[in-house]
Amino acid sequence: MNQIILQHDNVLSDVHMFLPKARQRMTRLNNVGQPVFISKFKFLSNAEKPERNDEGTRENSDTETHSAQEDDEEEDSERNVEPALDEDGDLDVTHRPRNDSTGDDSSRSREVVCPVILKQSHKSALQNEDDETDECFDDIIRLEHTMATPLEDVGKQVWRGALLLADFILSKPLLFKGATVVELGAGAGLTSIIMATLAKRVYCTDVGEDLLSMCRRNISLNEHMIERAGGEVRVRQLDWLQSDLCTDPDVDLSWTEEEVADIHDNTSFIIAADVCYDDDLTDGLFRTLYRLCSNFAHACTVFISIEKRFNFTLRNMDVSCDAYNHFRHCLSQLEDLVDGQCSYTVEQIPSTFPQFLQYERIDQLELWKVTAKRVPFDEAQSNSKQCTS
Numbered sequence: 128m129n130q131i132i133l134q135h136d137n138v139l140s141d142v143h144m145f146l147p148k149a150r151q152r153m154t155r156l157n158n159v160g161q162p163v164f165i166s167k168f169k170f171l172s173n174a175e176k177p178e179r180n181d182e183g184t185r186e187n188s189d190t191e192t193h194s195a196q197e198d199d200e201e202e203d204s205e206r207n208v209e210p211a212l213d214e215d216g217d218l219d220v221t222h223r224p225r226n227d228s229t230g231d232d233s234s235r236s237r238e239v240v241c242p243v244i245l246k247q248s249h250k251s252a253l254q255n256e257d258d259e260t261d262e263c264f265d266d267i268i269r270l271e272h273t274m275a276t277p278l279e280d281v282g283k284q285v286w287r288g289a290l291l292l293a294d295f296i297l298s299k300p301l302l303f304k305g306a307t308v309v310e311l312g313a314g315a316g317l318t319s320i321i322m323a324t325l326a327k328r329v330y331c332t333d334v335g336e337d338l339l340s341m342c343r344r345n346i347s348l349n350e351h352m353i354e355r356a357g358g359e360v361r362v363r364q365l366d367w368l369q370s371d372l373c374t375d376p377d378v379d380l381s382w383t384e385e386e387v388a389d390i391h392d393n394t395s396f397i398i399a400a401d402v403c404y405d406d407d408l409t410d411g412l413f414r415t416l417y418r419l420c421s422n423f424a425h426a427c428t429v430f431i432s433i434e435k436r437f438n439f440t441l442r443n444m445d446v447s448c449d450a451y452n453h454f455r456h457c458l459s460q461l462e463d464l465v466d467g468q469c470s471y472t473v474e475q476i477p478s479t480f481p482q483f484l485q486y487e488r489i490d491q492l493e494l495w496k497v498t499a500k501r502v503p504f505d506e507a508q509s510n511s512k513q514c515t516s
């Protein structure tokens with residue numbers, strides 16, 4: 128672990144970079160050699176909650192930003208990292224050359240990643256580490272995650288969209304009480320855990336063996352909260368690029384026939400946090416939403432959080448937010464759809480709901496609501512007549 132290697136295409140979530148007063152504890156290496164950390168997500172006390180005006184911006188954001196910066200400075204001095212500067216005082220960054228000159232994807236995909244380890248835990252993740260914050264253990268969600276991952280493993284980190292969606296859920300306890308909910312692209316599982324403190328049953332879904340097993344561990348780590356509320360989380364595979372739910376009993380975390388019937392008969396909410404960052408995956412996600420809603424017995428409401436990320440692209444030779452624009456395009460297509468089964472309405476939810484968890488609720492974080500209603504039988508008949516005439 129002496130050598131620190133960050134791959135050129137690794138991404139690191141701001142949640143892990145800027146979590147104020149965070150102490151990342153490395154707990155283990157996962158089975159692809161990535162260091163796994165454990166972080167605590169604390170519910171803010173009333174005194175700590177940022178005030179929000181009608182536009183959803185924080186009124187005390189200056190002071191909060193200042194304290195976050197102070198925390199960063201403290202961490203920097205702890206790490207004793209001196210940035211390398213050239214003669215003009217510019218940052219001198221050495222880029223690591225790409226090593227896939229062979230074009231062989233398999234050699235590139237699983238290089239060991241070693242981010243800076245701030246603190247290493249000697250206890251297992253499931254043990255209760257006895258520091259001061261555990262005194263109010265009921266106010267803390269503990270999650271395993273990795274710190275910097277290639278794009279295909281982004282679900283192993285926690286993203287700000289999950290915290291925005293979690294805040295919204297916590298602000299609407301009566302809406303979600305006793306509901307059956309499906310989460311798509313749940314990643315480390317934070318939003319499903321929060322939802323299960325209100326809902327009756329949450330199907331927490333994603334893809335990938337490592338990710339789903341990390342997610343399952345996170346559910347166990349927070350089981351006391353879920354059980355006390357009478358909720359339940361079932362971790363299941365759901366791949367947006369497949370047209371059917373996997374019901375093969377030999378496949379780990381596949382669906383039983385009863386579960387498939389349960390989601391069709393009882394789901395009233397689908398939730399998804401930060402799941403639109405690649406256009407092909409976004410198309411798959413919307414196809415999945417369409418398929419699920421068309422099979423549901425009742426109306427369903429979908430909540431999707433997204434962070435509008437601006438990138439410079441060579442294609443546009445400018446800064447743009449292509450993934451966000453594609454997401455908005457998919458929303459419009461869904462709203463315009465006339466298929467005789469469901470009708471869809473779309474609206475943005477202003478981010479004025481209270482903040483329960485600690486993160487920076489930046490203006491680029493958005494929450495969208497899609498309502499899918501079954502088209503009444505008579506209307507469906509007349510739509511189909513119009514289409515055929």
Ligand SMILES: C[S@@+](CC[C@H](N)C(=O)[O-])C[C@H]1O[C@@H](n2cnc3c(N)ncnc32)[C@H](O)[C@@H]1O
Nearest residue numbers: 281282285286289312313314366367368400401
């Ligand atoms: C940016 S992460 C967000 C994770 C989590 N919701 C959060 O906000 O912290 C995107 C998630 O989408 C999942 N995802 C990507 N492709 C998928 C697919 N084809 N089917 C299901 N989930 C997928 C990833 O595994 C990952 O968990």
